Amino acid sequence: MERSTVWRWEKGTAAPLPEQRPRIVSVLGVTPEELDDLLNETAAKDTSSPQSHVPEHPGVTSTSSWDDPDELWLQLQELQESNVGDEQLRFLEDQVPRIVAEYEHRGPVELGPVVVRARRQVHQLLRGRQTLRIRYRLHRLAGQLAGLAGYMAVNMGRFRLANVYCQEALLCATEIGDVDLQAWVWGTYSLGAYYQGDFQQAYSHAGRGRALAPQSPQSIRLLVNGQARALGKLGDRAGVEKAVGQALSLLDHHEISPELTPCLSFEPYGYARLAANAATAYVPLGDTERVLHYTGDVDTAVEQADSDWSRALVRLDVATALLRQPDPDLEHALALGTESVRICADHPIRSVWQRAHTLYGLAQRWAGDARVTEFTEVLRTWWSRPQVRDVAGGPTR
Template sequence: MWENRDVSAALAAWDFGAAFRLIRQITSLRQEDMSAITGLSQSFLSTLESGTRRLVNIDKIINVLQQMDVPPHIAPIPIPGSAAPNGLQTRGAQPTLIPAPAWENPLDIAKRLSATTASNVDPATVALLEQGVADLVDRYETEGPLRLAPEAVDFRNFVQDRLDGRQPPRQREALFRLAAQASGLLGYMAVNAGREALAEAYCAEAEQLAKEIADHELIMWTYGTRSLNAYYAGHYDRAVHWADMGLAIDPTHPQAIRLQANGLARALGKLGDRAGAERAIAAAEDLSSQHTVSAGLTSCISFEPYGRARTLANAATVHVALANAPRVLGYADQIDELVEQSDSAWSQALVRLDVATALLAGPRPDVEHAMVLGRQVLEAGGGPPIRSVVQRAGELHSQATEWKDVAVVREYADTLRSWQSAPQTRELAKSAKMSHPTERRRGAADAAHGRPGRLPSHPSTQHQ
């Protein structure tokens, strides 16, 4: 109780009412208990605590301090019978000298300083760990979550071991950022592996660690990953919610590009909110022109802002949900060369599957072209198995069910079954949430007539 700074400050200011109120809160004493201890009436205590009266009588103050055993070093006046700050022991009117505390020697001070600034990690190790995060990001699209996750877990545990030790503030902040990034990467990997609950747990951990060091950019990235997790789980309202949470931090930040295009726009497209989805795409493109972002296809898991090509790829996905084939093809044409030149098999597969699905929409569906594109993706493998590719390949098949007797559709179905028979792909197929074709067409038709079937009760356009 006496170590509480507010109690000490109240006594130093002679504000005994505030001191009594704080002491009662700390100790759970009642006013009648405090009255019995101090000898003051309960009614007088009540007026002191309310601030309507002050305790100014020196004799009463000394008696209260004695009855409460207030330590001399925080008492506002010397208390008879206790050690005063000047080293005198007052007993009645006869003060006696008591020994002053011994001074420390320089060695004692040096030992304390060494213990305070000691660290179990040096700046060179921190730099190597930062390079380790960059390495995981660079290798992700070629090796995939199932291969890299164990390495990322080892990395996260190594950082945690360092955090359990002691470091100066700057190195500790760097370790917190590394821990948050490692948890964020594991969250993203869990999304792609179809592990929804695990992804949410990793993202919640990453968010809390980032908040400890006030890294708003990393917090926004984490909200984007939570939105992605909800999107692939089919919880489109939740996807919008997480995107809005990230945008509320700073709607003008470069990280908002991802939140608008990958989070808000795609989820609103699935909800049939054409106007809201198009506003979000426009906001993402506007932010891309305001900030210096890569023109190429940035890694999907990167902590850097979305590049322009990845933003346009997401815009194409939005218009797949809205059954707007011309817009899908238009966006795909803009990024076709960049996608083909990239090392991202996932991006190549996803853009082709979006185009294939779009070709089945509209008044004159091009079933043969769509199925040929789909088979090309599956025969190329689509990169290491991830949920998004598995899900869109399945949705293409679902969208083509009304032409199930057409030869090219049967061939695609056979190729899909063979592709999904691989153990890792089979597990992802079980977790993938597929849109039913009739639901997709109904939602798109509603959107075309300005009648979104499921509008979320949220201010989805407040950040535009």
């Protein structure tokens, strides 16, 4: 209960709400009738006070348009009140980097509910009173949590839900003027469109994010993950080369660690993430040389990073490229595909499922080959697992 509210009751300028009365009765140890008597007595004292009398002719007095000092004091106290303290807020804020760090170990099935609970808690706090500084931090936290929930929903193939979370994240980021968070959200919008097969929309979403801050390091992700990959699917080789080149140029202007950052991170892409996405962009173009060049560049970083998904995705990109080249290497490609499925057997995400499905489709060119039959059986066994069915989903869930 806010102290200023209690002061108003004591002063007789306000009365408790009906739902507040049982608690007051319990705390004071009085009956409801005794509470009514106390409140009536307080109100009577206030109305009998000479200071509380309204002048018969209010326009005549020189002080009638001024605030009451006691009332002003209460309002001053209210301006400083907050239903959340720094310690509680820091605890909530610290959950964001912890979720990001644990995501690739625990996955969206386990961590999604954690994010949703934290988001609801922040929304509950936002219904109360805070100082402007605290409210800014709460809005930023609400935007980050909604963004994380949106990204996880994409990984689960729940695209309609992801879009709503992203709308909320974008609203919060816009409200506080956080351009980097806005750009990140547009990148997640783009990711969802890409995995729904709407590559033109994926390109456009990334472009809207870039328009906010073309020189921001967040534009590296938008260029290579959002635009280059979409253009690759659209068969635009020149567009892919331009987007990858712009991302590399932008990377040179910022001091960013070359290590592989967590996929869920709000941090900008370093070279490892850039190169891995560039490789993916060149896969549908059949440019095996470029795919192997970029995956070779990040092989060490990917193997050293604690990221099973990245290891699986890089292997699937290489496997697909090996089947698209003029002289397909079926044995090596299927070995990589099988290894990718093994790596993500227990905690798959939509992107791994989708690329494995693409590799399966390409392999049907050699449907009579025993190696293809064996790989198909591996995939069918994997696809039958409940956690894999969860991420397979429908196109608009």
